[in-house]
Amino acid sequence: xxxxxxxxxxxxxxxxxxxxxxxxxxxxxxxxxxxxxxxxxxxxxxxxxxxxxxxxxxxxxxxxxxxxxxxxxxxxxxxxxxxxxxxxxxxxxxxxxxxxxxxxxxxxxxxxxxxxxxxxxxxxxxxxxxxxxxxxxxxxxxxxxxxxxxxxxxxxxxxxxxxxxxxxxxxxxxxxxxxxxxxxxxxxxxxxxxxxxxxxxxxxxxxxxxxxxxxxxxxxxxxxxxxxxxxxxxxxxxxxxxxxxxxxxxxxxxxxxxxxxxxxxxxxxxxxxxxxxxxxxxxxxxxxxxxxxxxxxxxxxxxxxxxxxxxxxxxxxxxxx
Amino acid sequence: xxxxxxxxxxxxxxxxxxxxxxxxxxxxxxxxxxxxxxxxxxxxxxxxxxxxxxxxxxxxxxxxxxxxxxxxxxxxxxxxxxxxxxxxxxxxxxxxxxxxxxxxxxxxxxxxxxxxxxxxxxxxxxxxxxxxxxxxxxxxxxxxxxxxxxxxxxxxxxxxxxxxxxxxxxxxxxxxxxxxxxxxxxxxxxxxxxxxxxxxxxxxxxxxxxxxxxxxxxxxxxxxxxxxxxxxxxxxxxxxxxxxxxxxxxxxxxxxxxxxxxxxxxxxxxxxxxxxxxxxxxxxxxxxxxxxxxxxxxxxxxxxxxxxxxxxxxxxxxxxxxxxxxxxxxxxxxxxxxxxxxxxxxxxxxxxxxx
Numbered sequence: 001x002x003x004x005x006x007x008x009x010x011x012x013x014x015x016x017x018x019x020x021x022x023x024x025x026x027x028x029x030x031x032x033x034x035x036x037x038x039x040x041x042x043x044x045x046x047x048x049x050x051x052x053x054x055x056x057x058x059x060x061x062x063x064x065x066x067x068x069x070x071x072x073x074x075x076x077x078x079x080x081x082x083x084x085x086x087x088x089x090x091x092x093x094x095x096x097x098x099x100x101x102x103x104x105x106x107x108x109x110x111x112x113x114x115x116x117x118x119x120x121x122x123x124x125x126x127x128x129x130x131x132x133x134x135x136x137x138x139x140x141x142x143x144x145x146x147x148x149x150x151x152x153x154x155x156x157x158x159x160x161x162x163x164x165x166x167x168x169x170x171x172x173x174x175x176x177x178x179x180x181x182x183x184x185x186x187x188x189x190x191x192x193x194x195x196x197x198x199x200x201x202x203x204x205x206x207x208x209x210x211x212x213x214x215x216x217x218x219x220x221x222x223x224x225x226x227x228x229x230x231x232x233x234x235x236x237x238x239x240x241x242x243x244x245x246x247x248x249x250x251x252x253x254x255x256x257x258x259x260x261x262x263x264x265x266x267x268x269x270x271x272x273x274x275x276x277x278x279x280x281x282x283x284x285x286x287x288x289x290x291x292x293x294x295x296x297x298x299x300x301x302x303x304x305x306x307x308x309x310x311x312x313x314x315x316x317x318x319x320x321x
Numbered sequence: 322x323x324x325x326x327x328x329x330x331x332x333x334x335x336x337x338x339x340x341x342x343x344x345x346x347x348x349x350x351x352x353x354x355x356x357x358x359x360x361x362x363x364x365x366x367x368x369x370x371x372x373x374x375x376x377x378x379x380x381x382x383x384x385x386x387x388x389x390x391x392x393x394x395x396x397x398x399x400x401x402x403x404x405x406x407x408x409x410x411x412x413x414x415x416x417x418x419x420x421x422x423x424x425x426x427x428x429x430x431x432x433x434x435x436x437x438x439x440x441x442x443x444x445x446x447x448x449x450x451x452x453x454x455x456x457x458x459x460x461x462x463x464x465x466x467x468x469x470x471x472x473x474x475x476x477x478x479x480x481x482x483x484x485x486x487x488x489x490x491x492x493x494x495x496x497x498x499x500x501x502x503x504x505x506x507x508x509x510x511x512x513x514x515x516x517x518x519x520x521x522x523x524x525x526x527x528x529x530x531x532x533x534x535x536x537x538x539x540x541x542x543x544x545x546x547x548x549x550x551x552x553x554x555x556x557x558x559x560x561x562x563x564x565x566x567x568x569x570x571x572x573x574x575x576x577x578x579x580x581x582x583x584x585x586x587x588x589x590x591x592x593x594x595x596x597x598x599x600x601x602x603x604x605x606x607x608x609x610x611x612x613x614x615x616x617x618x619x620x621x622x623x624x625x626x627x628x629x630x631x632x633x634x635x636x637x638x639x640x641x642x643x644x645x646x647x648x649x650x651x652x653x654x655x656x657x658x659x660x661x662x663x664x665x666x667x668x669x670x671x672x673x674x675x676x
Contacts, residue, residue: 062566148446151520168449
């Protein structure tokens with residue numbers, strides 16, 4: 001046990017350096033403070049262990065709640081997001097800007113660009129809103145039906161709070177006051193070649209705008225940079241994609257050449273920028289059934305994201321920042 | 322003048338309970354239960370007539386008794402109960418056709434209440450999270466009870482069009498569960514080891530058998546005749562893995578194709594039903610929106626999905642492999658050990674460092 005104490009003492013070079021060497025009393029005080037802090041640490045660890053025991057028991061006996069979408073907030077927070085947090089903080093060093101544009105309560109629709117071969121950008125956005133937003137909001141994403149057809153992926157997606165991108169689900173979530181995320185470019189965006197990076201693809205049929213207008217929900221255009229460079233897709237093997245039933249089979253500078261190492265994303269520096277909300281509540285009741293208005297609104301959201309992307313790219317010192 | 326109600330499927334558990342419940346209502350002078358086999362339980366004040374709804378004799382009964390309300394609970398869920406899939410389909414589809422034909426001929430029938438199932442929505446990856454009564458199924462069922470129910474509903478809708486003066490209500494129930502009822506779902510959860518689908522975790526909803534009877538009673542005795550389709554389920558959702566954990570039973574995750582094959586061989590032994598539809602349901606799950614029945618009929622299920630499931634486990638004596646109390650105790654012991662450590666060890670250390 002004393003070993004552990006010495007280790008803790010030595011492993012903090014900053015504090016050791018800051019302690020004035022001359023005075024014996026301050027040294028003793030510092031040591032006392034260290035001991036105090038250490039016992040607090042120990043208390044924290046014990047508390048965490050105790051909580052883990054409680055968590056484990058409740059998971060084993062099924063004593064937790066899932067909502068009608070299959071969302072399991074506790075599992076998301078404590079298990080699913082755990083491996084993503086180091087990726088968010090230390091690997092991509094994600095900078096979330098404009099979080100004040102996301103309301104603390106009530107519905108809003110986050111619309112963002114999609115890139116990076118695998119949907120890490122969506123997970124990072126979810127994590128930005130969960131960890132860095134003052135209200136720790138859960139982002140409920142709308143995913144392609146492929147997500148819900150695939151084993152394992154579908155199970156995790158439902159537990160993480162996501163659901164199928166369809167009008168009834170979008171409207172249900174928004175009218176429940178949830179924060180909903182959509183990536184309207186879909187596979188066209190996430191699977192585009194590296195040469196087309198940061199060029200927004202077509203925005204589908206604008207179903208997400210209609211859902212927002214019908215429920216009077218503000219739309220938050222969101223631009224993500226950095227994701228394009230994390231898995232630069234330089235090629236595609238259509239035959240393998242067809243065999244595996246996937247929309248594409250990516251080839252990156254490291255995948256599949258380096259085997260499992262190819263799954264490690266490049267450590268690009270990310271920025272997620274939430275723009276000012278576009279209000280839809282004042283458009284009136286019939287607005288959702290006016291295709292012209294919906295298409296114009298879709299274009300406006302798309303343009304806003306594209307402009308923000310260009311602005312952020314100009315300001316970016318380097319890809320790996 | 323009092324009314325007369327006819328309950329089909331009265332020999333089986335729910336039909337029998339329904340007849341008994343309705344016979345204690347003052348609204349009805351007569352309650353007539355019909356089925357092909359004699360009832361196993363006491364029908365209370367209800368009369369029982371042994372008749373096959375697949376036979377035109379049902380029309381004679383309706384006419385002779387001046388039946389004004391028909392509660393159709395005669396749709397059978399498993400081949401096991403009917404003695405083969407062919408007979409089951411016969412009873413379900415032909416029986417319903419005969420019953421509807423008899424209702425159409427009769428001058429007395431004013432209400433028809435059909436017990437249907439949420440499985441008519443099917444289940445699959447392209448479904449919305451919750452079905453409302455108006456959601457068009459993306460993956461319509463292709464076999465078994467679910468397909469029979471789709472066909473039954475089709476005939477009932479046709480009947481409603483032809484006879485606009487009869488109030489027709491279709492009640493779509495989530496999986497009915499309870500302490501006494503036996504269904505494919507209860508036998509599934511009573512297996513010693515519960516097979517699940519690898520990589521999927523279905524969302525399940527249950528409705529307690531008492532709630533099933535209550536809403537049917539409300540619709541049967543309502544002053545204003547009720548027409549339309551209503552979803553009924555207990556509030557809340559359980560995921561399949563969560564349900565298994567609540568039972569405390571071991572489970573084994575099998576690839577979907579294997580589960581189907583294993584199910585077919587198990588199916589012949591009668592242990593559990595692993596039809597294509599059931600496996601699809603255990604893969605993708607399903608949840609239904611009950612706001613229409615809440616708003617229009619003011620009905621709120623008194624058992625939540627989780628409570629109904631717990632009541633099933635209690636009634637069927639599904640004993641957990643490891644009792645939850647053991648785990649609680651283990652947790653308490655852990656906390657005690659940690660709590661004790663948290664206070665004792667640092668002070669002990671301080672003593673040691675002084676010495």
